[in-house]
Amino acid sequence: MSHTAHIPSHRKPRRSASKLALRAGVAGGVLSTIAVAGAAGPANAEPVTETIEMPTLTSGLSSAVAKSADATQQAALGYELQAQEDSARTTAEAAAKKSKDEAERKAEAKAKAEEAAKAKAEERASRSSGRTTLSTLSSSSNGSGSAATVVAFLKAQLGDAYVMGATGPNSWDCSSLVQAAFRQVGVDLPRVSQDQSLAGTQVGTSNLQVGDILYWGSAGSAYHTGVYIGDGKYLDAANPGKGVVIQDLSGYPATGAVRVL
Known part of the structure; x- marks a missing residue:
């Protein structure tokens, strides 16, 4: 007898042939049953259709979408x-x-x-x-008249306005200013330029004295008057743009002059 004959083998015992045959038979029977059942079905049976439902949004995703919409609206x-x-x-x-x-x-x-x-x-x-x-x-002056008095009155009105028909005390036209000036020394002159150009003695413009009345236009139909104040200058109520001013006689030569003092 061998020395190892009594030592059991470590190999797994083989399954018996009868058990293997039995399991194969069972499997084959099951497959045969399935095949027979399929063949026994009606020949014109409609194919089976399957409805696949799309997965719906989960509650978490719906909440996220709602929050995003709220955030957009808030923004x-x-x-x-x-x-x-x-x-x-x-x-x-x-x-x-x-x-x-x-x-x-x-x-x-x-x-x-x-x-x-x-x-x-x-x-x-x-x-x-x-x-x-x-x-x-x-x-x-004792009422005898004075050219200096006339000139002083005229200079006191410098800057007054020219207004046609005005007679002072703060606005004048040319003849009313001349009339008012000579009234200060007792000389009563006519009111308008035409008549003032005929008052006193005609002296022309080549031999003027302070206080002579200057006129523009012909004697008897003058359209403007002023008073000579010396040094080639005269003072008059010129026009609405200038008012009462002193001007240079060379810039606007007078036609004639009369002397009343």
Whole structure:
């Protein structure tokens, strides 16, 4: 006997042939049954159709979509609100600038008005002083008339307005100013230029003296008068643009002159 005959083998025991045959027979029977059942079905049976349902959104995905829509809407509302705020800010800034400009314009206009009033007051004070001097000169003339008094009165009216038909005290036409000046020394002149050009003695323009009445146009139909004040100059109520001014006789030569003093 071998020394290893009593040691059991470590190999797995082989399955018996009978068990293998039995399992094969069972499997074959099952397959045969399935085949027979398929052959026994009706020849014209309709093919089986299968409806496949699409998977629906899960509750988590639906929630995410809803949140995204809410976020989009909130963003749109935010942009609209920002636009409204920007528009309101722009409008407010424009209104503030307009108010500031208007305030500055009013302040400037007020300052100019105050300056003009001050200048007017100073001018009136100067005229008052001139008229006071005129009164003194007139008193010292003893009624005989004085060219200096006439000239002093005329210079006191410098800057007054020219207004056709006006007779003072702050606006004149040419003949009313001449008439008022000579009235200061007791000489009563006609009111209009035509008649003033015939008053007194005709002296022409080559031998003028201070106080002579100058006229433009022919004697008896003159259209303008003024008074010679010396040094080739005369004073008159010139026109609406100039008012009462002193002018150079060479720039606007007179036609003739009359002497009443």
